[in-house]
Amino acid sequence: MIPEQSIFHAFYKQNDAVKNEYKIRLNASIDACWFLLRQGLSFRGHDESVNSVNKGYFLELVKYTAEQNEVVSKVVLENAPKNNQMVFHKIQTDIAHCFAEEVIESIIKEVGHEVFCLLVDESADVSDKEQMAIVFRFVDTLAIVKERFLGLVHVKETSSLSLKSAVDSLFAKHGLSMKKLRGQGYNGASNMKGEFNGLRALILRECSSAYYVHCFAYQLQLVVVAVAQKHFEVRDFFEKIVVLLNVVGASCKRKDMVREDYRKKIEERSKKGEIKTGKGLNQEVSFQRPGKTRWCSHYKTLLRLVDLFASIIKVLEYVEIDGSDGIFKRRQANGLLKYFHTFDFVFYLQLMLLLLGITNNLSKALQRKDQDILNAMSLVKSTKQQLYKIRDDGWVSLINKVSSFCKNYKIEFLVMDDEFDSKN
Structure with a gap:
């Protein structure tokens, strides 16, 4: 190689004006990345060709910056050298990675040499690549509990050894010590919380002070769902809600009708x-689908069902009559209409609203960042007392709610005082 023709030598041969233009282009790209990262917006557009009217947020933001600043306009995009425009996808990725490294470094400095807790969750992304999300929980110098998302780590498999290796690599990269761990928080998967071979156990062998705590709110959600599914009538009730969501929520036309x-x-x-009436009141509501891992989603779905009940019944009657939805949807609508006009439906609706409302308040309290274990146990105890009180003294108020709902929507109410004939 000839030294005079190397890239290093050619760069330093450039005069100060060329170097200044390069810095202006780089700063314009950095500012665009900074803004998009702060707002959580995508960088690239669907069509970034020369003739495209919308090239995506990054290119459009650089273009807008150039339109507002004559100095920038002279050296970016079409006015920049073809091999030095500083807008290529790899340049955008490199700048984003630099920002990520700066953020992680600031988090590490914030933690300092103090103790901290490790929170880990695993999930596949849209391309089905398994990845591990890592969060640090610690107390800062002002005694404020903080949680900082450190990043996503790609793992080839989800075995406990693989996850432990990924954690070790991250700690080694940032100069962190496993001995500083004072807590672990994972979901209920066996590879995470396993007492003998899980990630929890592997870390405890290195640091006996890294106590494992299963997320209280997640445990509560699992318990509520599991208990509900043990009762066939309640499980059948929620299955009917899912069918309703498929009939009403699967069509934009029907959702608009509601x-x-x-x-x-x-x-x-x-x-x-x-x-x-007033600001923030009577907002447009939608009927959302419940999920097993989305805390409190079942409660929100039932609240929406009560609010939209009359409108939903009207749409189901339309689907039952309208032939364009097919015979299967019409049959589903017919079955739902019959079920929603029964005493059983109203009873389980009001019962689950009552129980889920109580556990919903507990779930919100357990998710607070400043929650401590002693207060959490006290909240659980008070919630149990509320449930005991409902079991002993809450029957009359529950039946009154059921009676009121049946009366409003002309649903036949089961009279409790009638005599029961065992022969029939």
Whole structure:
């Protein structure tokens, strides 16, 4: 190689003006990346060709910056050298990685040489690559509990040894000591919380002070769902809710019908003075699908069902009659209409609203960052006392709610005082 023709030599041969132009281009790209990362926006567009009217957030932001600054405009995009525009995808990725390293370094400095807890969760991304999310939980110099997301680590497999190796690599990269760990927090998977061979056990062998704590809110969700599914009637109730979501929520047309009918009812009640109006009140609501791992989602779904019940019934009647939805959807709508006009449905709806409402308040309290284990146990105890009180003294109030709902929607109410004939 000829030294005079090397890239290193050629770069330093450039005059100060060329170097200054390069710095302006680089700063423009850095500023665009900084803004998009702060706002959590995507960088690339669907079509970044020369003739595209929308090249994506990054290129459009650089273009806008150039339009607002004449100095930048002279040296970026089409006015920059073709091999030095500083907008290529790899350049964007490199700058984003630099920001990530700076953020991680600041987190490590914030933790300092003090003790901290390790929170880990595993999940596959949209491309089915298994990855591990790592979060640090610690107390800063002002005695404030903080949780900082450190990053995602790709793992080839989800065995406990593989996960431990990934954690070790991360600690070694940033100069962290396993001896500083004072807590571990994972989900309920056996490879994570296993007492003998899980990630929890492997870390405890190195640091006996790294106590494992299963997320209280997640445990509560698992218990509530598991107990509910043990009762066939309750499980059947939630299965009907899923069918309802498939019939009503799977079509944009039917969802719009629910929203429009609900809007009209709100307007009518507002004119009659039955409900209050003002900023933030009477917002548009939607019927969301519950999930086993989404805390409190079942409770929110049932609340929406109560709010939208009249509108949902009207849409189901439309689906039952309308032939364009096919015979299967019509049969489902017919079955749902029959079930929703039964005493059993109303009873289980009000019962689950009552129970899930109590556990929902507990779940929110358990998810607070400043929650400590002693207060958490006290909250669990008080919630159990509430449930005991409902079991002993809550029957009358529950039946009154069921009776009121049946009366509002003309559903046949089961009279408890009637005599029961065992022969029939």
